[in-house]
Amino acid sequence: MKVTLLHFKNIFSIALLLFITPYSMTGQEELVKYVNGNELTVSGISKAGDPASFYRVDSTLLNGLPATVKKLAKNPAGAAILFKTDSRSIKVKWELEKYKIWWNMSPLTVNGMDLYGWNGSSWQYVASARPSGTENKATIIDHMDGQMRHYMMYLPLYSTLRSVSIGVEKDATIRKADPQFLPKRSIAIYGSSITQGASASRPGMAYPSIIGRAMQAEVYNFGFSGSGKMELGAADFVRESDADVYILDCVPNPSPEQIAFRTVPFVKRLRKSHPDTPVIMVESLFREHGHWDLKTGKRVTAQCRAFRDAYKQLVESGEKDIFYISNSKLIGDDHEATSDGTHLSDIGHHRIAQRLIKILRESIQLPD
Template sequence: MAGGKKAFVFEDHSQERRCYVKEEGEIGMELKWHTPHDQPFHVAGFAWFEQDRIYRRLPQNPSHALPEAVDYLANNTAGGQIRFQTDSSKLSIKVKLDGKADMNHMPATGQCGYDCYIGMPGEQTFYSTAKYDHSKEEYEVDLFERYDGGLRNITLYFPLYRGVKEILIGLDQGAALVSPPPYDSNKRIVIYGTSITQGGCASRSGMAYPNILSRKINWEFINLGFSGSGKGEAEVARVIGEIPDPALFVLDYEANCVSPELFATTLPEFIRIYRSMHPEVPILVLSQIRFGQELLERAQLDMRLTRRKIQIDTVREFREQGDNHLFFYDGESLLGSDFAECTVDGVHPTDLGFWRMADHLEPVLRTYL
């Protein structure tokens, strides 16, 4: 049972691993352990996965030197997914993280855990999350067991704020293993931004707003939110521009822009760099959500309105110069009128806040797809 004590030992068998698992007071059973690197599993959300074969959001050897913080945070696996179909009655995972849970305002289930959703695209239903001893860097948990119902489509969401060195997926011996249903398009939706984009502070990984959107819109999403470090640097723009087959690029980095003066410089330059690499891809400039402090601190409100005007003016200037594929959307209304109640700390959304963001953004993104 989930959370019960287990004894396990790995045996290597070419492209599979087996683990003999014994529950306390239960006769041992045999699971077959798979690496998602192999077909028919599909790993999504990591644009350079086929090249580097690691769970990382930017290339291991980028063409341009990345800021140190961005390079480090690229190892956080926000937005990653493992997709497959199986009729196994049990699904377990064994995970090696790159560190322990260490956040004081975000649960370990969101920072370090995997979420399991079951259902076809557009119909995925949350089933379970990885609950484990968060003082450890490795864990093995059951995501479901004794599940009946035949072949089912599985989506596993990677941790939002920690790196994953290895994940193995344990299924019944002899269980069917089939490729997932295809996306509606071979193109990708790329979102660049801040800690909010990355998923802070969702209670579990499936509740980051890009992940919620991925269940509403059956396309591959690339989450490039870098906590505290989405500052719009030119070298980051050049590396992101190398992601092939973008259908839409969302710029959501206002909250990390450092200052209005710097924002007025980085935003148009970022757009120019990306546009030079993708002349006709729609670019959506998304202003930030409202922060709770602005209700009591006028300076906070004035700062946000100043930055919003910079974005509106920048988009208007590019459009006047002929760029008809550049758009602006005001994020002020994304959380609703009671926005202060939708955050953990006045800044980072709760699950309710992320759900409201995705619910508002779905029709907006569909417009440009």
């Protein structure tokens, strides 16, 4: 076969492209170093959990609890990785057990990451890592000035992590957070899907995380979608967290009968080893369609009444430092604070967070 000069040029060009392309990609990857997330500072995982796997509750504390709780306990809702770096770019690689798409939440909320940076006085949102499947890699932020700063990366609210690594420039420093950036107090919040974070637009906008940033506190998110029904076993892992304050936002899912039967034993079990730890009891927010669907409205009213009656029983039995928050204006009164009539939008999460922050500062007198 006769090989012309044109043929030779084409063959040479193809060979050169095949050689250069992978080399360039490899070369670019060699400019980045990755550090396993659990080798940095892990926040939001209590003594009841496992920081190495980012499980909120260790499996040994889940015996006798519903399968839903056991499954959701593996979701790192509210957990974050704190670190400092002088890198001009920050990347992240993470693998999920399963990539999930839910109708009333963004893929970012369920599967993605949020990065915040310390701006000198508060945690400021930087950017998010967009998920696309079970295996993900993203450049969160680029072209920074290379100053040493502290960062906090929130993990997915509703997906289980198999691994997560933070990437920085090869010659940059990345280390655990300095002691002054570690929270000096802790808050445990036990509840339902709303507590877990549904339906915030991104992980950092779940109300427990908003409270954590505002109060400079480590918040343990014990929200369980479709559950949070005050089983006694749940009281055991909540009290195992050894928090400074316990918030019970667990009215939405149990029946009025379950609330009447379980609330007092739950709180007393919770306080068995922490008799002086303040407890805040929060009524269920009123479902928007409950203003029109009489059956739903009646159920929510009965749930809150049973919870309020239990609070009165606790006070009458001598329990101290028990605080009660009604659902009146809990998320405002303009009917615009939910994404689907039940779960909170960002504005709903912001409003309930502000209400709780006020109680924490004024009644509990938990300092910033």
